[in-house]
Amino acid sequence: MACQPYYGEKFGELVEDLIGSYRSDPRTHRIGKRFMPSRNEIIEIIQNLLELVYPGFFGRQGLTEQNLQEHVENLMEETIEKLHRQIHNCLCYEREAHGEMRPDGTDPCDQKALRISLEFLERLPEIRDMLAGDVQAAYDGDPAATGTDEIILAYPGLLAITVYRLAHELHIQGVPLMPRIMTEWAHSVTGTDIHPGARIGRNFFIDHATGVVIGETAIIGDNVKMYQGVTLGALSFPKDERGRIIRGHKRHPTVGNHVTIYANATVLGGNTRLGDGAIIGGSVFLTRDVEPGHQVSISPPVLKVRPPEKPAE
Amino acid sequence: MACQPYYGEKFGELVEDLIGSYRSDPRTHRIGKRFMPSRNEIIEIIQNLLELVYPGFFGRQGLTEQNLQEHVENLMEETIEKLHRQIHNCLCYEREAHGEMRPDGTDPCDQKALRISLEFLERLPEIRDMLAGDVQAAYDGDPAATGTDEIILAYPGLLAITVYRLAHELHIQGVPLMPRIMTEWAHSVTGTDIHPGARIGRNFFIDHATGVVIGETAIIGDNVKMYQGVTLGALSFPKDERGRIIRGHKRHPTVGNHVTIYANATVLGGNTRLGDGAIIGGSVFLTRDVEPGHQVSISPPVLKVRPPEKPAE
C-alpha cells in the first residue's frame, strides 16, 4: 500500500479516521476479541439440518435404501464439525465477554461444545416427529395445499417453525447467540419472527407467515393455528429503580390448545391467556383473557361508505 | 467411515437413530422416490426468466443490437433445458405420487414437459406486454418513483407481480409444485404472497409489498392498486362430513377494475365483491360487498388521548 496515486492522498486519511473511530467506541467492533460466531457457517448448519430432517426434499436428491447410510454419515459428520465449531465459538464468546477465560490458556468450552452438539443431534428424531405433526397440521388447515410435499418444499410457515424447533433446543442447552441468529435467519426468509425462547406445542400451523411475531416468553399449546401478521407481544416493560427495563420475566401471552388466531390479530401481555379452543378473529386487538371455547371478533366497524362523486370509470 | 475416534462411539448411534426415524414416517422424507423438483434450479429459472423479460436490467449488461441475438439464443437455450428438466420432474413427481408410472419403464412426462416449456416461452412476449403495463401503473401510482427503470430494478411489488405472472402460466398448464415454489420464492424476497392460482388483470400495482396476501381463488380486475399488508383472504372453510376442509371452491374476493385498497386493509370471503372504482381505506376489515365507485373507510376510532403525567422529556 505504498502508493495510492489513483485515490490520491485522501486514502490514508480515510483509513486512519475510520480506525480512529473504532477506538472510540467498544460497542460496534470486535477487534482483539478471539471468539465470535460466524453467521455464514450457522446458516450452513441450518441448511445441513434441513437436509437431515427432511431427507430428499432439500440438498441431495435421489436418495435410496442403498446410498442412504453413507449419505447420512457424511452429512452428519459435516454437521457435527460445524456445530461443534460454532457452539464452541458461542460458549467461549460468552466466557470472553464475562472475563472468564482460563488464565492458563486451556480451553474451557471445547468438551462442552462437543457434548451439546451430540445431545442436540440425538434429539433430531424427536424433533422430526414434531415436524411431521406440523406438516400434517398445515395440510389439514389449508385448502390451498395440494399435499404435504408442497408444504415442506414451499411453505414459509413450516420453515419458520422448523428452524424455531431446532434453535429452541440449543436455547434450552444455554448456547448464547446461535439460537437467535438461526431464528433471525428464518425471520429474514419467511417474515415470521419466533424468538427461540418461546415454548410451542405440537401440530402448529402458521399460514402465509409474513409479519408474525411470537415473543420470547410466549407459551403456545398443541394444535394451534395462526395467520399472517399475528403478534403475541408484550404490553409494557417494567423498569428498575434506575429506569432500565427488567429482563427475563414473562411478558408474552399464554395460548391454550386448539386455538385459532386469524390474520393481523394482536394479543399482548404476560398474563393474557387464551383458553383451549378459543377463536380470535382477524384484526382483533386483545389484552385480556379469553375463556375456553369462546370466539372473539371485532364488531363490524361502522364504515363510512361514500358514493362516487362522479360515475366510476 | 471405519473409525470416528473424534466424535466417539455415539456417532453410529446418531446416524442409526436418525435413519430409523426416517422409516417411521413417510411424510417427511423422499427416500426411494425418483422425482422431485429442485428448488435451486427453479430459482435459477426465475433468474433466467427475469433476464429474458427485462433484458439489460438483470444479469448481463451492455446489450446492443449487435450482441442481442446471440445473447437471447444462449439464454433461451439454457432456460429451455432447465425448464424442461424441472417441469419433467414435477410431472413425473405427480405420476409417481399417484402410482401412475408406466410399468414398462418408459417415460410418460418427457414430451409433455417439452411441449409445456415451449408453449410457456411462446407466451413471454404477451407476458412482457402485461408487465410493461404493471411498470407504468407503478410509476403513475407512486410519487416517490423517479422513473420506470427504478421500478424494475428495485420495487418488490413489481418483482412479486412478475414472478406471479410467470408462475400463473405454468399453473394454468397444470404443472404441479413448480408455480408455488416460484411464488413462494418471490414471497420470501418481497413479503408479498400471491398464490399462482389467483387471476389478476392488467396494470396492477402493489406499493411497499410487505405483508400482502392474495389467495388462490381471488379475482382482480384491471388497474387495481394496493398497498402493504392488504389481505384478500378466505372467510372460513366448509368441511366435508368427515371434518376435512373442502378444497377447490372459491374462497377469496373478487375485485373490480380501477379499485384502490389502502394499507393493511383486509377483505375476506369468496362471495365478497368490490365494485369497479371502489376505494377501500387503510385498516378497513371487510366481509361484504362494496358498490361500484363507493369509498369505504373506518370511522375515525375514538382514540383515548391521555395528556402527559409529567412534562415530556
Place this chain on the structure above:
Amino acid sequence: MACQPYYGEKFGELVEDLIGSYRSDPRTHRIGKRFMPSRNEIIEIIQNLLELVYPGFFGRQGLTEQNLQEHVENLMEETIEKLHRQIHNCLCYEREAHGEMRPDGTDPCDQKALRISLEFLERLPEIRDMLAGDVQAAYDGDPAATGTDEIILAYPGLLAITVYRLAHELHIQGVPLMPRIMTEWAHSVTGTDIHPGARIGRNFFIDHATGVVIGETAIIGDNVKMYQGVTLGALSFPKDERGRIIRGHKRHPTVGNHVTIYANATVLGGNTRLGDGAIIGGSVFLTRDVEPGHQVSISPPVLKVRPPEKPAE
C-alpha cells in the same frame, strides 16, 4: 446455433418473437444503453460497508491491533473501486437518460463519482457514531436482548437502519438509483422499507422490523422507537391539471423526539405531527396531530364474544 434438433424448429421463432417484443416497448429493456448500475455489485458494496462499520462482526474474524491496518486498507481499497464504478454508472445512467452525454465522448461522470465516493467514505466515522447510538437504543428498548453484540449480529431493525443511514448519505449527494437499490435490498432481507430520502434522528430503534414502512418525506426526531408493521405513510396524492400525481412535496408525517409507536400503528399525512414524547398505541390509525407527551390508543374495541356451541375440544 446452426442446428437445434432437440427443441425443434420452434426455437428460432421463440427467439425472434421475444426480440420482437423488445422492440415494441422501450420501458422494459435496456438495449443499446451504455450505463446501468449493477444490483449485484451494489449488494457487494453493502457487505463491504457492513464490514467496515462493524469490524469483526461480519466478514473477516480474528481482527487484532496487528492485522487491523492492513485489513482496513485492503477492504477500503476494494470498496472505493466498487463505489466509484457504481456511482459512475448511476451518474452516467442519468445523463444518458436525459440525453446529456458529451458529444465529444469524454466522460462527464468519472471525477464526480470519485469525489462522491471519497466524501461518502469520509462520513463513515460519523455514521458509525450514529449507529452506536442505534445499537444502544435497541439494547435499552428490548428486554429480550442479551447484549449489544446480539443486536448487531441478528436484529433486522438495526440492519435496516444501518443500510438506510448509508444510503441516505448517497441520496443527499444526489446519486440516482443506488440509494433506493440499497434500501430495497434491506427491505427484502428485513421487511423494513425505509426510503433513503427520509430524515431520521439519533438513537432510532425498530423492533421485529417486518412490515415497517417509512416514506420518502418522513422526518423522525431523536430517541424514537417503533415496532413491526408501523406505517409512516401518505394520505393522498394531489394531481396536476393533467391528472398526474405531483412528485416531491411533503407527503409523510413528522415525528418528534422520544416518541414511541407501537405495532401496526398507521400514521398518515405530510402535515401530521407527533409531538415530543408522544406514545402511539398498537393498531392506532392516525391522520391528525398528537400533542407533546400525549398518549393515543384505540378504545378497547367492542368485541363480540361468543361462547362455544359445543364443549371445547
